[in-house]
Amino acid sequence: MINNNIKKIQRKIDTDLANIYNIGPERLVETFNYVMTGKGKRIRPLLTLLTSKSLFGDYKKSYNAALAIEILHNFTLVHDDIMDNDTIRHGKKTVHEKWDTSTAILLGDAMLAKSINILSDSKYSQNLIKSFNKALLSVCEGQALDKEFENKQNINEKDYFEMIEKKTSNLIAMPIEIGALAYDYPLKDAKKLFNFGLFIGKAFQIQDDFLEIMSSPEIMKKSLDSDILLGKQTYPIILCNKKNKNFIRTLIKNNKNTKTIIAEIRKFILENKLNIKIKEKIENLYLEANNCIQTIDFQSNDLLNFVNKIKIRKK
Amino acid sequence: MINNNIKKIQRKIDTDLANIYNIGPERLVETFNYVMTGKGKRIRPLLTLLTSKSLFGDYKKSYNAALAIEILHNFTLVHDDIMDNDTIRHGKKTVHEKWDTSTAILLGDAMLAKSINILSDSKYSQNLIKSFNKALLSVCEGQALDKEFENKQNINEKDYFEMIEKKTSNLIAMPIEIGALAYDYPLKDAKKLFNFGLFIGKAFQIQDDFLEIMSSPEIMKKSLDSDILLGKQTYPIILCNKKNKNFIRTLIKNNKNTKTIIAEIRKFILENKLNIKIKEKIENLYLEANNCIQTIDFQSNDLLNFVNKIKIRKK
Numbered sequence: 001m002i003n004n005n006i007k008k009i010q011r012k013i014d015t016d017l018a019n020i021y022n023i024g025p026e027r028l029v030e031t032f033n034y035v036m037t038g039k040g041k042r043i044r045p046l047l048t049l050l051t052s053k054s055l056f057g058d059y060k061k062s063y064n065a066a067l068a069i070e071i072l073h074n075f076t077l078v079h080d081d082i083m084d085n086d087t088i089r090h091g092k093k094t095v096h097e098k099w100d101t102s103t104a105i106l107l108g109d110a111m112l113a114k115s116i117n118i119l120s121d122s123k124y125s126q127n128l129i130k131s132f133n134k135a136l137l138s139v140c141e142g143q144a145l146d147k148e149f150e151n152k153q154n155i156n157e158k159d160y161f162e163m164i165e166k167k168t169s170n171l172i173a174m175p176i177e178i179g180a181l182a183y184d185y186p187l188k189d190a191k192k193l194f195n196f197g198l199f200i201g202k203a204f205q206i207q208d209d210f211l212e213i214m215s216s217p218e219i220m221k222k223s224l225d226s227d228i229l230l231g232k233q234t235y236p237i238i239l240c241n242k243k244n245k246n247f248i249r250t251l252i253k254n255n256k257n258t259k260t261i262i263a264e265i266r267k268f269i270l271e272n273k274l275n276i277k278i279k280e281k282i283e284n285l286y287l288e289a290n291n292c293i294q295t296i297d298f299q300s301n302d303l304l305n306f307v308n309k310i311k312i313r314k315k
Numbered sequence: 316m317i318n319n320n321i322k323k324i325q326r327k328i329d330t331d332l333a334n335i336y337n338i339g340p341e342r343l344v345e346t347f348n349y350v351m352t353g354k355g356k357r358i359r360p361l362l363t364l365l366t367s368k369s370l371f372g373d374y375k376k377s378y379n380a381a382l383a384i385e386i387l388h389n390f391t392l393v394h395d396d397i398m399d400n401d402t403i404r405h406g407k408k409t410v411h412e413k414w415d416t417s418t419a420i421l422l423g424d425a426m427l428a429k430s431i432n433i434l435s436d437s438k439y440s441q442n443l444i445k446s447f448n449k450a451l452l453s454v455c456e457g458q459a460l461d462k463e464f465e466n467k468q469n470i471n472e473k474d475y476f477e478m479i480e481k482k483t484s485n486l487i488a489m490p491i492e493i494g495a496l497a498y499d500y501p502l503k504d505a506k507k508l509f510n511f512g513l514f515i516g517k518a519f520q521i522q523d524d525f526l527e528i529m530s531s532p533e534i535m536k537k538s539l540d541s542d543i544l545l546g547k548q549t550y551p552i553i554l555c556n557k558k559n560k561n562f563i564r565t566l567i568k569n570n571k572n573t574k575t576i577i578a579e580i581r582k583f584i585l586e587n588k589l590n591i592k593i594k595e596k597i598e599n600l601y602l603e604a605n606n607c608i609q610t611i612d613f614q615s616n617d618l619l620n621f622v623n624k625i626k627i628r629k630k
Contacts, residue, residue: 025459079424083417102398102462105420109394110455112424116431117452120445129444130435137432140425144340147417 006306009049013042016067021114031095031107032114035074038090044175045070046306051179051193054303055296062182064122068115068132069175075111076139076171078104083147084230112136128181131194135174142167151231153241153249160238161202169201176303192292199289200307203282209234210278211314214266228258235281239274240265286311321621324364328357331382336429346410346422347429350389353405359490360385361621366494366508369618370611377497380443383433384490387447390426391454391486393419398462399545427451443496446509450489457482466546468556468564475553476517484516491618507607514604515622518597524549525593526629529581540573550596554589555580601626 017036022029045066052059059066080086081094082104088094096104119129145163149155177194181187212224213236227234231248240247247268255261269275289307298304332351336344360381367374374381395401396409397419403409411419434444460478464470492509496502527539528551542549546563555562562583570576584590604622613619 024456025463027463028456028459079420082420101416105394105397105423106455106459106462108420108424109427110452110459112427113448113452113455117448120441120448123441126435126438130432133428133432133435137425137428140421140428141339141343144343144421144425147421148340148342 006046009046010042013045013067013070017070020067020071020118024110027099027103028107028110031099031103032111034092034098035078035095035107035111036071038074038092040070040074040090042070043310044073044171047172047197047303048175048179048182050303050306051176052182054298054300055180055185056183057299059179062179064118065124065128065132065178065182066175068118068122069171069178071111071115071118072132072136073171075108075115076143078108078111080143083143084227084232125181125184127187127190128178131174131177131181131190135170138166138170142170146232149233152233153245155233155238155241157235157238157242160233160235163233164202164205165198168205169198172201172204173197179303189296192296196289196292199285199292200310203285203289204310206235206278206282206285207311207313210236210275210282213262214269214275224258224262228252228261236265236269236274236278239277240268240272243268243272243274321361324361325357328360328382328385332385335382335386335433339425342414342418343422343425346414346418347426349407349413350393350410350422350426351386353389353407355385355389355405357385358625359388359486362487362512362618363490363494363497365618365621366491367497369613369615370495370500371498372614374494377494379433379437380439380447380493380497381490383430383447384486384493386426386430386433387451388486390423390430391458393423393426395458398458399542399547440496440499442502442505443493446489446492446496446505450485453481453485457485461547464548467548468560470548470553470556472550472553472557475548475550478548479517479520480513483520484513487516487519488512494618504611507611511604511607514600514607515625518600518604519625521550521593521597521600522626522628525551525590525597528577528584529590539577543567543573543576551580551584551589551593554592555583555587558583558587558589 014037018033020036021032024032048062048066048069049059052062077089078095081089082096082101086094087097092098094104095107116132119132142163142165145159146167149159149163173194174197176197177190180190180193213234229252231252237248248265251261251264255264269278329352333348335351336347338344339347363377363381363384364374367377392404393410396404397411397416401409402412407413409419410422431447434447457478457480460474461482464474464478488509489512491512492505495505495508528549544567546567552563563580566576566579570579584593
């Protein structure tokens with residue numbers, strides 16, 4: 001599937017999400033549509049649809065699930081943004097910033113409610129529903145670990161990978177698995193696709209954190225500031241602290257300006273060749289991902305091409 | 316079923332809820348169990364189980380759903396307590412008060428996640444899942460209306476009943492409906508039970524608000540203070556404002572002390588015989604509830620006796 005086709009699907013998703021919740025309490029409908037018309041890349045629903053397309057040449061059956069997944073993803077963003085004090089998301093003010101915390105809490109709840117209603121109204125199998133629900137609980141647990149790890153100095157790579165597997169990878173793996181389960185694909189093979197997703201989810205996350213910290217201040221995302229100040233654990237940060245136990249803590253103590261802190265981290269990464277280690281880790285995760293799907297019989301390369309497109313992105 | 320048996324079921328529910336989530340991120344497990352071991356009356360799961368018992372002489376099949384419903388109910392309390400700034404719930408500090416807002420948001424999300432996982436792990440029918448999910452969305456919408464109505468002076472009885480039907484009654488009606496659906500009861504008859512629940516839910520809510528405002532300060536719940544100051548709409552408040560458009564607004568403007576405000580409201584209610592009007596309304600709602608279930612063939616009176624027990628409560 002060429003890029004134009006992906007754009008076409010993205011546009012269809014955008015249109016359908018903009019029309020999915022129009023009758024309800026005024027503030028809820030307004031904020032729901034404010035969030036769902038944000039400039040998200042729709043990666044998760046695309047993973048669902050392209051998995052279906054690659055396996056079955058079609059994605060009609062997984063389409064509603066894909067919409068539910070995108071709403072679920074946005075629910076996690078609305079609530080995480082409150083917890084992380086983020087003020088900007090997809091180029092717009094976050095809900096708790098533009099309205100207030102109560103509005104954002106309630107909107108998140110309603111988004112989650114809407115997403116599971118879409119699923120139960122679409123007569124999906126129990127296996128598909130289970131996959132969705134399990135991922136949701138994982139994401140909550142991952143977010144809990146993420147908050148627990150803030151400002152803890154002794155988080156090792158194992159802890160970190162457990163956390164992002166729950167928080168990030170599950171919301172990559174489940175959409176792929178559901179692209180298969182919507183067509184009653186054998187559970188055993190769906191599980192292989194799920195495991196593939198867990199690995200690429202980790203690779204995506206590390207790439208994201210690495211690109212963000214290494215990018216120039218002009219294209220750097222606003223959220224990095226708050227991440228640094230909150231003491232968020234990312235793979236680059238963990239490698240820095242492994243090299244020098246008190247590196248980040250000392251940097252934050254000695255510098256008020258996050259731009260200076262980030263520049264120092266960047267310098268430290270390059271001086272210690274941590275950039276090479278990070279790139280190797282990412283490469284290994286992609287290899288492990290591919291090992292999971294050796295026996296999967298794809299009809300087309302739509303899914304793998306899309307994953308590759310994300311892999312080679314520069315921002 | 317005599318009172319002793321109800322107490323026995325309550326104890327079983329308490330024990331099972333205290334053991335339902337023990338492996339997970341530390342803070343999440345701690346707060347989950349803090350909330351689920353609070354002194355809730357377990358009304359909603361009892362409604363489910365007693366519906367099953369009354370219709371089928373047994374409640375094994377609906378038991379897991381009843382636990383999921385109680386967790387769902389507690390999720391709504393945790394998030395509502397943040398939005399309403401409540402500091403005490405079931406005699407303990409609220410989660411956002413004892414920990415912080417982030418912890419309470421995340422706990423609520425995880426409770427909701429846990430509840431839908433219990434359902435999907437229990438192989439319930441699509442109709443049962445649909446009933447649960449629909450009620451969840453209603454509750455969110457009801458809470459949104461409740462917040463929208465705060466400090467609005469022109470809320471009439473129709474608006475008010477729409478709000479509590481969504482916010483309160485759905486979480487009474489759905490548990491009853493699910494007590495029937497867990498045994499594959501015909502949808503048409505389950506709907507009658509649902510409508511019965513909508514009416515008794517409204518009666519419960521009005522009774523609650525009335526008892527709270529008329530009770531002596533010693534047994535008055537802490538949350539009434541915040542409700543009054545937030546300008547929460549309740550049936551007694553709406554009747555007061557109907558009698559005198561600016562009654563509550565003027566009271567709040569002229570009095571700093573909520574105890575004085577509440578005493579004035581109580582006096583106004585008695586002087587204008589609004590207490591009689593409120594009691595009549597409650598009685599009518601119970602009559603309408605009973606009309607819904609004329610054709611339902613109960614094997615025992617367990618459900619109706621329990622509803623009556625709530626009806627005749629004095630606090």
